Amino acid sequence: MITLTDIAYVRSGVADLNAATRFATGIVGLELAEPAEPGVAHLRADHRHHCLALVRGPSGVISSGFTVAGPDELDAAETELERSGTRVYRGSAAEARSRRVREFIAFDDPFGNRLELVTGQVTVARPVAFSRAAGITEFGHLCLDAPDIYDAHRYWSTRFNARVSDWIQDRACLLRIDPVHHKLAVFQGDRPGMCHMNFQVESLDDVFRNWHFLVSQGVEIEMGPGRHPQSTAIFLYFLGPEGFTYEYSFGVRRIEDDAAWVPRVFDPAEPGSIDMWLGPTRRVASQPQLTGAPVAGNLNAERDAAGVSRRPETVGGNVS
Numbered sequence: 001m002i003t004l005t006d007i008a009y010v011r012s013g014v015a016d017l018n019a020a021t022r023f024a025t026g027i028v029g030l031e032l033a034e035p036a037e038p039g040v041a042h043l044r045a046d047h048r049h050h051c052l053a054l055v056r057g058p059s060g061v062i063s064s065g066f067t068v069a070g071p072d073e074l075d076a077a078e079t080e081l082e083r084s085g086t087r088v089y090r091g092s093a094a095e096a097r098s099r100r101v102r103e104f105i106a107f108d109d110p111f112g113n114r115l116e117l118v119t120g121q122v123t124v125a126r127p128v129a130f131s132r133a134a135g136i137t138e139f140g141h142l143c144l145d146a147p148d149i150y151d152a153h154r155y156w157s158t159r160f161n162a163r164v165s166d167w168i169q170d171r172a173c174l175l176r177i178d179p180v181h182h183k184l185a186v187f188q189g190d191r192p193g194m195c196h197m198n199f200q201v202e203s204l205d206d207v208f209r210n211w212h213f214l215v216s217q218g219v220e221i222e223m224g225p226g227r228h229p230q231s232t233a234i235f236l237y238f239l240g241p242e243g244f245t246y247e248y249s250f251g252v253r254r255i256e257d258d259a260a261w262v263p264r265v266f267d268p269a270e271p272g273s274i275d276m277w278l279g280p281t282r283r284v285a286s287q288p289q290l291t292g293a294p295v296a297g298n299l300n301a302e303r304d305a306a307g308v309s310r311r312p313e314t315v316g317g318n319v320s
C-alpha cells in the first residue's frame with residue numbers, strides 16, 4: 001500500500017505556450033513563476049512552487065503528480081510498483097528540477113494515465129502574487145479519466161490509500177486521501193486524460209464574481225455555477241486553451257470522522273444528482289493523455305526491449 005500525502009501538480013503540454021500562459025494568469029488568476037526554463041511556464045496558486053506546469057509541445061496532459069512522505073517512502077513505492085509488474089521510470093535530476101521536487105518516479109496507471117510520485121516538492125514562503133483577484137486559496141483536486149470507474153476505484157484503493165467518498169453511478173468515483181471530500185476523482189472516459197483541474201476559492205462571492213468575469217471575457221462556461229450534492233461545493237467549470245478544463249469551487253465538505261463515513265451512490269439520471277440547484281449539466285471536456293513524452297519514450301523503449309506490446313500512441317513528438 002502506497003500512502004499518498006497530497007496532490008502535487010499537473011503537467012500539461014501546449015502547442016501555444018504564450019496563449020495558454022496568458023489564460024492561466026490573466027483569466028484563471030495564477031502567478032507565473034520567474035521563467036527559469038525555456039518552454040516551460042510554472043504557475044503558482046498556493047504554498048507550492050507551482051501546481052501547474054505548461055510545457056511547449058503537443059497538446060495533452062503529460063502527468064499528474066502526487067506526494068509521498070519522503071525518499072524512503074518513494075523507494076518503497078518504486079519497489080512495490082515494480083513487484084506488481086508496473087514499469088517504473090526514475091526521473092533524472094533535470095526532470096526533478098523542472099518539477100521542483102527532490103526526486104520522483106513515473107509510471108502509467110492501468111488505464112494509461114501517467115502518474116508521478118514525488119518527494120521534496122518545493123514550498124515558497126512568499127505570498128502568492130496572483131495575476132487577478134480570483135480569490136484562489138489552493139490547488140483543490142484533479143480528475144482523471146478511466147473506462148471503468150469501478151476498476152479505477154479498485155486500483156486506487158488497493159495500490160494506494162485513496163478511499164471512496166461518494167459515487168456518481170457508473171460516471172464518477174470521488175476519492176479522498178485526507179479529510180477533504182475528494183482530492184482525486186476518476187470520471188468515466190474512454191481514453192486516458194485529465195477531466196479537470198480544480199482551484200478552491202475563498203468565498204461564494206468569488207465564484208459568482210469569477211463567473212461574471214469569465215463571461216465578460218468570452219470564456220466558455222462548461223457547467224455552473226451550481227452545487228454538487230456530494231461534496232457540497234459550489235462549482236464553476238470553464239474551458240481553457242487546448243481543451244484544458246479548469247474549475248473554481250468553494251465550500252468542499254471535509255470528512256473528519258473517517259471511520260464513520262459511508263459512501264453514497266448518486267444516480268446521474270436523477271435531477272439534482274450533479275447540480276442540486278438543478279442547472280444544466282454536461283460532461284466537461286477532458287484533455288487527452290499524451291503518450292509521446294520522454295518518460296513515456298523511455299518506458300516504451302523498455303517495453304520494446306522486453307517485447308511487451310505498446311498501447312497505441314495518440315500523439316507523437318517530444319514533450320519535456
Ligand SMILES: [Fe+2]
Pocket residue numbers: 141143196198247
Ligand atoms: Fe471537480
